[in-house]
Amino acid sequence: EISEDLFLKHLASDSRALLEMMKVSSLRIRRDLDAMAKDMQTLSNFTHDMRNxxxxxxxxxxxxxxxxxxxKGTQQFHKERHGKDKVQKGFDTMLAVRNNLVVMIDQSLACVKKTKTEYVKAEADVLPLIDETVEEISCHKMLRGKSINVKVEGKPRKGIFNYLDIKRVLQNLLINAGYVTRKEGNIDIFIKNLNDSIQISVRDYGCGIPEDVKSILLKENYTSKPDGNGFGLMSCKEIIEEYHQGQINFESEVGKGTTFYFTIAQSSN
Incomplete structure (x- = not known):
């Protein structure tokens, strides 16, 4: 890297030196773009094969x-076997996870191929989604042995949202909260109606976020987890702000905990 003073003193007035410098920069950019294209192709192949x-x-x-x-019983006079309901629940969960993965993989491939696809949002209740997400994610290693409490302020109105993507947001926020929550500790989820939106908050009572980290959170792929990559919060930000035209933010106090909250549109019905 050349300092501004050195550039002005030796290169700015030398057209041949500037031309050579531009050639070198152009070559470097081309190499970087080729490497990025190769990485993208590898990722596309991997995503495609995941579907298979x-x-x-x-x-x-x-x-x-x-x-x-x-x-269930192969004859009308047969009784249902003991444990059938548990097997049915496990079966339904497996199918739901399989279908969700297929949708996410197809979305990723469409994004890579620049294929324009409709982003589907529908009117739905948020409470069943939250209850379902809590039940499914509670077996995660970061959440086992910890209590997740859902607290509703007033009667929650219906929202307009993509069911799978809002579930992804909740999963990411809950796992992050679990990471800083002690064993047998509490994590609270709050649902509140605003004027024309619904606010959902996830609060932990952990160590809080240091001041020097607050300024880059939700702006860069930051993570404090040894096996993390920082993609979770950036994924949440994209889903809420770009696809739902909502807002996502946080409040935190060192030693007392952190609350992440986001909004989705209310249904007009």
Whole structure:
């Protein structure tokens, strides 16, 4: 890297030196772009092959459907077998996860290929989504043994949102909260109606966020987790701000904890 003083003194008035400098810069940019294109192609191939890896779940679905039919009883006079409801719940969860993965993979491939796809948002209640997310994510290693409490202020109105993506936001925020929550500690989720939106907050009672980190959070891929990559919060920001035209922010006090909150549009009905 050349300092401004050195550039002005030796290069600014030398057209040949400037031309050579531009050639070197152009070559470096071209190399960087080629490397980025190669990385993107590798990522695309990997994402495509991930979808293929889900195909065997179709076989598992057929086999488990047969098992479910046996547990229900193959004749009218048969009684349902004990444990059938638990197996059914596990079966339904497996199918939901498989379907969600297929949707996310297809979205990733469409983004890479620059294919224009419709972003689907629909009217729905937020409370069932939150309850479902809490139940599914509570077995995560960061959340096991910790209490997740849902607190509703007033009667929650229906929102307009993409069900899977808002679930992704909640999952990321809950896992982050779990990381700083002691064993058997509490994490609170708050639901509140605003004028024309619904605010959902996730609060932990952990160590809080240092002042020097606050300024870069939600702006860079920052992480404090040893095995983290910082993509989680940036994913939340993209989903809320770009796809839902909402807001996401946080409040934190060192030694007392952190609250991340975001908004989605209310239904007019």
């Amino acid at each position: 890896c889900l195909v065997p779940l179709g076989i598992a679905e057929v086999l488990l459907t047969d098992v479910m039919n046996i547990l």
